[in-house]
Amino acid sequence: MNGAECGPSNALTKLQSHTAKDNSLQREFNRGFAGAPGQFRGVNVDRQLNQDFREFSQGGRPGVSRANVSLHTYADSPGLSLGRNIAPGGASQAHGASEKWVDDFAQLNIQKRDFGQRHAWEQSQRGDWQKQFMLQQSQQSQQGAMQNQQQRQNQYQGQYMGQYLNQNQFGRLGNDMIELSHSGMVNGLHDNSVFDDQFKQLERELQEQNAEQQQEQPEVVYEDVDNQGFSEAARDVRDAMLSSSGSTGVKFRNSDFFHLMESVAEKRVQISQDGKSLEQRASAPPASSVPQQQHPNHPRDSLKHYLPDPLSHVKDGALDDFNSPLAAAKAVSGNQVSTSDWIMDDDWLDMTAAPTPAAANASKTTALPERQKVNLMPAEWQEVYDDYRHDDDFQ
Amino acid sequence: MLSYRTTGYNGYGVQYSPFFDNKLAVATAANYGLVGNGRLFVLSIEPDGTIKQQNIWDTQDGLFDVAWSEIHENQVAVSSGDGSIKIFDIMVPQFPIQNYKEHTKEVFSVNWNLVDKGNFISSSWDGTIKLWSPQRQASILTLHGNTSSASVNPHMSETNPPKTHNQMGRSSAVDTTNCIYNATFSPHSPSTILSCNGSSHLQVWDTRAPSPLQMDFIAHGGLEVLSCDWNKYQSSVVASASSDKSVRIWDLRMLPTITSQAQSPITAYRTRTATPLAQLVGHQFAIRKVTWSPHSADELLSASYDMTCKVWKNLNSPNIQSSSFSTMACFGTMHLHREFVIGCDYSLWGEPGWAASTGWDEQVYVWDSKRLSH
Numbered sequence: 001m002n003g004a005e006c007g008p009s010n011a012l013t014k015l016q017s018h019t020a021k022d023n024s025l026q027r028e029f030n031r032g033f034a035g036a037p038g039q040f041r042g043v044n045v046d047r048q049l050n051q052d053f054r055e056f057s058q059g060g061r062p063g064v065s066r067a068n069v070s071l072h073t074y075a076d077s078p079g080l081s082l083g084r085n086i087a088p089g090g091a092s093q094a095h096g097a098s099e100k101w102v103d104d105f106a107q108l109n110i111q112k113r114d115f116g117q118r119h120a121w122e123q124s125q126r127g128d129w130q131k132q133f134m135l136q137q138s139q140q141s142q143q144g145a146m147q148n149q150q151q152r153q154n155q156y157q158g159q160y161m162g163q164y165l166n167q168n169q170f171g172r173l174g175n176d177m178i179e180l181s182h183s184g185m186v187n188g189l190h191d192n193s194v195f196d197d198q199f200k201q202l203e204r205e206l207q208e209q210n211a212e213q214q215q216e217q218p219e220v221v222y223e224d225v226d227n228q229g230f231s232e233a234a235r236d237v238r239d240a241m242l243s244s245s246g247s248t249g250v251k252f253r254n255s256d257f258f259h260l261m262e263s264v265a266e267k268r269v270q271i272s273q274d275g276k277s278l279e280q281r282a283s284a285p286p287a288s289s290v291p292q293q294q295h296p297n298h299p300r301d302s303l304k305h306y307l308p309d310p311l312s313h314v315k316d317g318a319l320d321d322f323n324s325p326l327a328a329a330k331a332v333s334g335n336q337v338s339t340s341d342w343i344m345d346d347d348w349l350d351m352t353a354a355p356t357p358a359a360a361n362a363s364k365t366t367a368l369p370e371r372q373k374v375n376l377m378p379a380e381w382q383e384v385y386d387d388y389r390h391d392d393d394f395q
Numbered sequence: 396m397l398s399y400r401t402t403g404y405n406g407y408g409v410q411y412s413p414f415f416d417n418k419l420a421v422a423t424a425a426n427y428g429l430v431g432n433g434r435l436f437v438l439s440i441e442p443d444g445t446i447k448q449q450n451i452w453d454t455q456d457g458l459f460d461v462a463w464s465e466i467h468e469n470q471v472a473v474s475s476g477d478g479s480i481k482i483f484d485i486m487v488p489q490f491p492i493q494n495y496k497e498h499t500k501e502v503f504s505v506n507w508n509l510v511d512k513g514n515f516i517s518s519s520w521d522g523t524i525k526l527w528s529p530q531r532q533a534s535i536l537t538l539h540g541n542t543s544s545a546s547v548n549p550h551m552s553e554t555n556p557p558k559t560h561n562q563m564g565r566s567s568a569v570d571t572t573n574c575i576y577n578a579t580f581s582p583h584s585p586s587t588i589l590s591c592n593g594s595s596h597l598q599v600w601d602t603r604a605p606s607p608l609q610m611d612f613i614a615h616g617g618l619e620v621l622s623c624d625w626n627k628y629q630s631s632v633v634a635s636a637s638s639d640k641s642v643r644i645w646d647l648r649m650l651p652t653i654t655s656q657a658q659s660p661i662t663a664y665r666t667r668t669a670t671p672l673a674q675l676v677g678h679q680f681a682i683r684k685v686t687w688s689p690h691s692a693d694e695l696l697s698a699s700y701d702m703t704c705k706v707w708k709n710l711n712s713p714n715i716q717s718s719s720f721s722t723m724a725c726f727g728t729m730h731l732h733r734e735f736v737i738g739c740d741y742s743l744w745g746e747p748g749w750a751a752s753t754g755w756d757e758q759v760y761v762w763d764s765k766r767l768s769h
Contacts, residue, residue, distance in 0.1 A: 247730075248679050248701050255702075257427055257734055257755055271430055278426055 227270040234264035396731070397761040399446035404434045406753025408460040408738040414468035416744035417441075418449070419751055419759065422473050424457025427755050433458035435473050435483060440761065452483050452491070460738075462505045464529070465512040472515055474502035480517050482529060495527060497534055504577045511585035522573030524590055526602060538600055538607055540575045540592050577622045583630035591620035597635050599647060610652050612669045615639050622685045628692035632672070632720065638681035642697050642707065643671040644720045672720045675707050677728075683737050690747035693719050694726075696764065698736040704729040704752050706764040727767025732756050 238261040241252040252258050260278075263269040272279045311319070314331055322328040329337045377385070404423035412418035417440040425431035433454040439447050456477035464470035469485040470492070478498040481491035500520035507515040514528045514535065526536040571593030581587035587609075588600040595617045599610035614620050615637035626632035631647045650669045680700035688694035693709035708726040709719045734755035742749035748765040 244679060244701075246679075248703075251702050251733065255734055260427070275430060277431055278429070 227267070230271055231264055231267055234261040237261045238265050396763075397440065397444060397446050398731075399436075399438055399448070399759045401434070401436055401753070401757050401759060403757070404436075405734070405755040405757055406738060406759060407458060409751045409753040409759060410461050410463055410738075410740045411742045411745075411751060412463050412468070413465055413743055414463075416742065419446075419761070420461045420463060420471045421753055421759050422458035422461040422738070423753075423757075424459070424476065426457075428457040428459065428476065431457065433473075433475060435461065435471070436759075437471065437485060438759065446759070446761065450483075450485050450488065452489065454481065459502065460504045460506075462507045462515060464515075465507045465509060467529075470529070472505050472507065474505040474517055474519075476501045478502060478519065478521070480505060480527065493529060495532075495534070497525060497537075498523065500574075503575070504579070506577075506579045508580045508585060509582040510580070516578050516580060516588060518575035518578035518590060520571070520574040522575060522592075524575060524578045524588065524600070536602055536607075538588070538590075538602075540590060540596075540598065541573045571619060574619075576620065579624055581625050581630065582627050583625070589623050589625060589633055591623040591635055593619045595620055595637070597623060597633070597645070606653070608653055610647060610650060612650055614643060614645070614669070614671075615641070619681075621681060621683050624686050624695070626687050626692060627689050634685050634687060634695055636682035636685035636697055640676065640678045640681060640699075642675040642682060642685050642695070644673040644675070644723070645669065645671050673723055675723060675725070677705055677725045678703070683735070684739050686740060688741050688747070689743050690741070693723060694764075695723075696739050696741060696750055698739040698752055698754070700735045702730075702732045702734060702736060702754070704732070704736055704739055704750070706750075706767055727764065729760070729762060729764075729767055731760055731762075732758060 238258065241255070241258050241261070242249075244252050260269065264278075267281060269278050269280055271277075311332065313334060319328075319331075322331055326337070326339065326342050329342070401421060401423045404425055405427045406421055406423050407428060408422040410420050412420070419436075419438040419440070421436040421438060422433070423436065424433045433456055435450075435452045435454070435458055436448060437450040439449045441447055454473070454475055456475045456479075458473045458475055460474045462472045464472065464482070467484075470482055471485075472480060472482045474480050478496060478500055480493075480495040480498075480502055482493035484492045495517075498517065498519040498521050502517050502519045504518045505515060506517075513530075514526055516524055516526050518524045518540075522539060522541045524538040524540060525534040526538075527534050574593040575590050576592065578588055578590035581589065586602040588602065590598045590600065591614065592598070595613050595615050597610075597612055597614040597620060598608060600607045601609050614635045616639065618637050618639040620635050620637045622636040624634050626634070632644065633647060634642055634644050636642050649672075675697070678697065678699040678701050682697050682699045684698040686696050688696070691708070695707050696704060697707065698704045705728050706726040707723050709723045710726065711719070711722045729752065732752065732754045734757075736752055736754040738754070739750060739752040742751070746763070748763055749761070750764050751759060751761045753759045
């Protein structure tokens with residue numbers, strides 16, 4: 001305990017006691033005016049009123065749906081609250097609170113509400129115009145204010161200032177971004193076109209290189225290297241299979257694999273250039289001795305690309321309409337076979353024979369011209385020949 | 396006798412399902428496996444005696460071997476000519492459920508572990524054996540069959556015997572010295588592998604050992620060993636088939652291990668020229684496949700380039716005795732194939748003696764070995 005407390009009252013002790021006095025209840029009262037956002041400022045406010053206000057703020061009332069978004073935004077923002085039915089807080093009410101009252105009342109006008117971004121822009125614009133007014137007052141020049149405005153706008157507008165003078169900052173900023181991105185796209189398109197040109201040039205160069213390589217390494221070299229070894233191996237296999245005797249030797253010689261090895265050894269069949277199939281050489285004789293297997297990679301499949309299709313002019317499914325050999329011959333020949341040329345009897349082979357009774361009867365049913373039935377041999381020889389042809393017992 | 400034609404595709408491998416008595420998987424290749432695609436057939440033997448195709452899958456390259464999963468009844472692994480190994484599931488059409496590509500050359504065999512059941516092996520022309528798990532994307536272990544580069548012991552450089560005249564003649568064209576034609580798990584041990592290669596070596600591996608190669612000997616005098624298999628009843632007895640037209644039966648207990656060879660002063664390739672228990676002669680061409688019977692200790696089946704399959708049995712005594720192997724002889728010959736016979740297998744769940752074979756004649760035959768003529 002010090003001497004000042006024990007002594008008489010003086011100015012110092014009064015000041016100390018004044019500062020040490022517990023006025024927390026008063027502060028609490030004052031804090032209550034600030035309140036939580038979305039509530040009335042006051043300590044004895046009906047809770048039902050708070051609830052009603054919250055519902056109002058959240059758009060529960062018809063007719064304000066258009067502004068629901070901004071209402072919701074404002075209701076959640078600090079300082080927005082309704083001040084009616086609140087008794088003034090007296091002298092201890094903070095000055096800042098009175099300003100919020102003004103703002104709140106101004107914002108309660110729903111018709112003037114807009115999106116939060118526009119509100120913020122308006123607020124900033126008001127402040128800016130105020131500054132500009134102050135600047136006008138100080139400079140006494142309208143031209144100076146305009147210059148200042150232009151300088152401020154230059155921060156956002158840059159080279160597009162004059163184009164966007166009447167637009168808000170966010171609009172300008174958004175448009176600037178669009179414009180910039182558009183210009184970037186233009187530049188990107190320009191770059192892409194350059195890249196495309198470069199890629200096309202590279203592709204051309206690669207194709208030229210491949211063509212040069214193919215010219216430098218002709219197919220003959222490839223054939224000589226790979227198929228030569230294949231042919232030699234096939235020859236060894238063929239010889240080994242031929243060396244066997246007895247029943248196994250017979251089976252070997254009837255083997256499809258043996259015939260294939262024989263064809264490869266004689267270079268009638270070779271490995272295709274892609275190495276995925278066997279194919280006949282272009283100069284090879286007809287593949288009568290080559291085993292004909294029905295699988296996709298068989299050499300016979302590769303011949304399809306070289307032989308013309310005799311029925312290419314016949315539509316799909318039209319072959320069923322050909323009920324007679326004559327109709328089929330007409331279709332296959334492309335109407336080169338006429339009905340007058342068609343012979344139903346195989347005696348047409350016998351160009352030397354005189355019309356025998358049978359042939360004469362047959363000729364009635366055919367359209368073979370009589371001018372082809374010329375007898376070139378004497379009658380007795382013709383009789384011998386006919387006896388030979390028509391004698392089934394002749395050995 | 397049942398048959399099925401794999402039209403357009405030449406058979407390479409056939410195996411009965413270890414889960415179903417009527418399912419077969421057949422690995423085939425177009426153009427005799429020289430060039431072209433491959434196709435895997437899963438066939439079903441119907442009660443009316445016909446064989447029907449249940450599933451097929453086409454592959455980019457020829458398929459050389461097939462192995463059913465021992466742990467999943469619908470899955471089957473195949474080895475391909477492009478160096479890949481694929482696993483197909485019967486319930487997943489068209490595409491494989493796994494595709495492994497580590498081998499750099501043709502994969503000639505694939506074999507599932509009969510004891511562990513969770514892994515399988517493959518052997519390739521690139522001279523390696525790889526251990527795989529269906530659960531993993533990459534191989535678990537790689538064994539290098541070229542013993543000279545494995546540097547297991549200092550004597551390895553002398554393991555290669557002098558090449559025969561035939562080998563030297565072919566060496567300029569196709570070098571199959573390092574080609575591992577077949578590798579198969581022991582049915583008695585989860586980590587023991589038997590393999591054979593183009594330089595006539597028969598090798599035994601233990602995947603648990605720091606130096607996996609446990610045994611290495613020359614089985615067929617320098618000629619290629621095309622197939623090998625473990626006896627299903629005697630853990631030390633194996634068989635090997637070679638291009639010397641013979642099948643040889645070996646008791647591994649009679650052969651020196653790598654460790655004992657390293658300590659021996661005798662030249663390595665001489666000590667490893669071992670003596671077989673029996674030599675089965677009768678095929679007229681190289682023997683491509685040999686497999687022991689799952690029902691009899693002294694019966695095996697061989698498939699050969701002479702277009703036949705032969706069943707070899709101990710005709711004197713049915714007892715399971717080691718000494719009985721020396722009296723094994725050809726029991727019968729199956730002559731139906733019209734081209735090389737490449738694959739054969741015994742039925743596990745069917746009647747003892749039932750077998751299947753496939754070959755380059757595009758045929759799969761299911762037949763009873765007990766009814767073969769001598």
